[in-house]
Every structure is written in structure tokens, then in C-alpha cells.
Amino acid sequence: MSTLLTPGATLAAIRHQGPLVHNITNFVAMDLAANALLAAGASPLMAHAREEVAEVVALAAALTVNMGTFSPAWIEAAELAAGTARTLGKPWVLDPVGVGATAFRRDNGRRLVALAPTVVRGNASEIRALAGLADSGGKGVDAADTVESAAEAADELARRLGCVVAVTGAIDRVTDGRRIATVANGHAMMTRVTALGCSLTALTGACLAVEADPFVAAVHALALVGVAGEQAVEAAAGPGSLRVGYLDRLYGLAPEELDRAARIAEAHR
Numbered sequence: 001m002s003t004l005l006t007p008g009a010t011l012a013a014i015r016h017q018g019p020l021v022h023n024i025t026n027f028v029a030m031d032l033a034a035n036a037l038l039a040a041g042a043s044p045l046m047a048h049a050r051e052e053v054a055e056v057v058a059l060a061a062a063l064t065v066n067m068g069t070f071s072p073a074w075i076e077a078a079e080l081a082a083g084t085a086r087t088l089g090k091p092w093v094l095d096p097v098g099v100g101a102t103a104f105r106r107d108n109g110r111r112l113v114a115l116a117p118t119v120v121r122g123n124a125s126e127i128r129a130l131a132g133l134a135d136s137g138g139k140g141v142d143a144a145d146t147v148e149s150a151a152e153a154a155d156e157l158a159r160r161l162g163c164v165v166a167v168t169g170a171i172d173r174v175t176d177g178r179r180i181a182t183v184a185n186g187h188a189m190m191t192r193v194t195a196l197g198c199s200l201t202a203l204t205g206a207c208l209a210v211e212a213d214p215f216v217a218a219v220h221a222l223a224l225v226g227v228a229g230e231q232a233v234e235a236a237a238g239p240g241s242l243r244v245g246y247l248d249r250l251y252g253l254a255p256e257e258l259d260r261a262a263r264i265a266e267a268h269r
């Protein structure tokens with residue numbers, strides 16, 4: 001186990017243990033999420049057929065569920081997978097992509113939060129919509145709200161669900177309803193690459209697989225993605241090379257370097 005300020009220990013554990021992470025994610029994110037997990041040292045498995053998800057959850061160390069391109073068959077499989085994770089005591093992460101945008105997404109979000117996610121990770125608009133505090137849905141899947149404006153929604157959601165909520169944006173904020181931490185890494189160019197947030201959700205699954213405290217695991221995933229992203233921006237010509245450089249940094253980042261570069265702070269209400 002690692003402490004809040006040493007995400008490098010969690011990265012080292014991922015590389016050492018190579019945990020299998022089961023992802024039910026969207027068509028846009030599948031490639032980047034799988035490659036991000038591999039680059040960081042974990043093993044991805046993307047599976048969303050109703051016929052196999054319970055078996056895959058049983059094999060995996062953690063599950064991530066991302067509702068980005070759901071159809072009715074996918075939400076059914078996701079509910080089965082999340083319910084199985086809950087029964088087996090395995091950690092699972094919910095990414096409520098665009099949850100405020102349509103009635104179908106709101107319904108999917110409601111059904112999935114009822115299955116006790118370990119961590120909910122979304123952008124500010126998604127967390128606000130999920131907490132039911134705003135009727136604005138952001139702009140489709142992109143955030144139209146600040147992290148600060150979602151702070152109260154995140155706290156309320158964390159307490160109501162008894163889970164960890166991670167809100168991403170310029171300065172990420174993580175809460176379990178009691179503890180609060182901020183992570184001030186990353187770069188605005190990261191919002192110009194689709195599915196970077198989805199890959200963060202997948203990596204949160206990898207962190208949960210090796211770190212028992214879900215609050216610490218969520219913070220460490222944010223630090224890892226934030227530092228890999230900001231370092232990749234320095235060498236990038238734009239979003240295209242950022243996407244590639246981000247994977248290279250997830251692979252090349254030394255644990256001590258991650259600890260040095262991480263800007264994690266404990267916060268108070």
C-alpha cells in the first residue's frame with residue numbers, strides 16, 4: 001500500500017503485478033484505453049457480451065464501465081458485470097460519459113449507480129448531472145462546467161453512494177465524502193484528444209487492482225495521467241503527437257519521477 005503523496009508506489013505495483021483489468025468501454029476509447037493499460041504495465045481485456053462478462057469479472061482484478069456508446073444490450077451486460085463485481089467484492093469504476101445529454105444516458109447512469117461503484121470518475125458536467133444538481137448536460141461528452149462548480153455535487157454523490165468520486169478538469173478533485181484531495185497536473189491540450197479521460201478511467205481500474213484504499217487509488221491514477229499528459233505536451237506538436245507521447249510517457253515514467261512531478265494536495269471543505 002502506498003500513501004497519498006507517493007503515486008510512484010502504485011505505478012511500480014502495476015508494473016510488478018500486471019493486473020488484469022476488465023473494461024466495458026466505448027468504441028471511441030477502446031484502443032486508447034487498452035494501450036494506456038498496456039503502456040502502464042497492466043493487462044487489458046475489453047469484453048461486453050452478456051454471455052461472458054460474469055466470467056471475465058471473475059478472472060479480472062478490477063472492472064471499469066464506461067457508458068460512452070451504449071446500446072440496450074451493452075447496458076444489460078454492464079449491469080450484469082457490475083452486479084457480479086459487487087457480489088465478488090471486486091472494485092469497479094463507473095465513467096458516466098455524457099450522462100446528462102439524453103434520457104437514455106440518464107437512465108443508464110441511474111441504473112449503474114444503484115450497483116455500488118467503488119469509484120465514479122467523470123468530468124465536471126457529468127458529475128453535476130449524475131448528482132442531479134444540474135439539468136445541463138455539458139456539450140455532449142465534453143465538459144462545460146468547472147471542477148469547482150461540481151464540488152458540492154461530488155461530495156453529495158460520494159456520501160449518498162458510499163463511494164469515491166473523482167472530478168476531472170483543470171485541477172482534479174477527489175472525495176469519498178470525508179477526505180478531499182486535489183491533483184494539479186495535466187494540460188488543457190489533453191481535452192483535444194478524445195478518450196484521454198476514458199483511458200484515465202481504465203487506469204483507475206489498474207490502480208484499484210493494486211491499491212486497497214480506493215481514495216488513494218483514484219488520486220494516484222489522476223497523478224499518473226496528469227504527469228504523463230503534461231510531459232507529453234512538452235514534446236508534442238499538437239493533439240496527434242500528444243496521444244502517442246502520452247502512451248510513451250505511461251511506459252517510460254519512472255516511479256520516483258512521478259512522485260516528484262505529482263502535485264497532490266489534501267484539501268478541506
Ligand SMILES: Nc1ncnc2c1ncn2[C@@H]1O[C@H](COP(=O)(O)OP(=O)(O)OP(=O)(O)O)[C@@H](O)[C@H]1O
Pocket residue numbers: 097122123124141142143168169170171172185186187188189190191193194195196197198199200222225226229
Ligand atoms: N484544463 C485542463 N488543464 C489541465 N488538465 C486537464 C484540463 N482538462 C482536463 N485535464 C486533464 O485531462 C484528463 C482527462 O480529463 P477530462 O476532464 O478532459 O476527461 P473527459 O472529459 O472524460 O475526457 P474524454 O471524455 O474525452 O475521455 C484528466 O487527467 C484531467 O486532469
Ligand SMILES: Cc1ncsc1CCO
Pocket residue numbers: 026028029068069097141194195198
Ligand atoms: C466522443 C465520444 N462519443 C461517445 S464516447 C466518446 C469518447 C469520449 O468520451
Ligand SMILES: [Mg+2]
Pocket residue numbers: 095097098122123141197198
Ligand atoms: Mg469522459
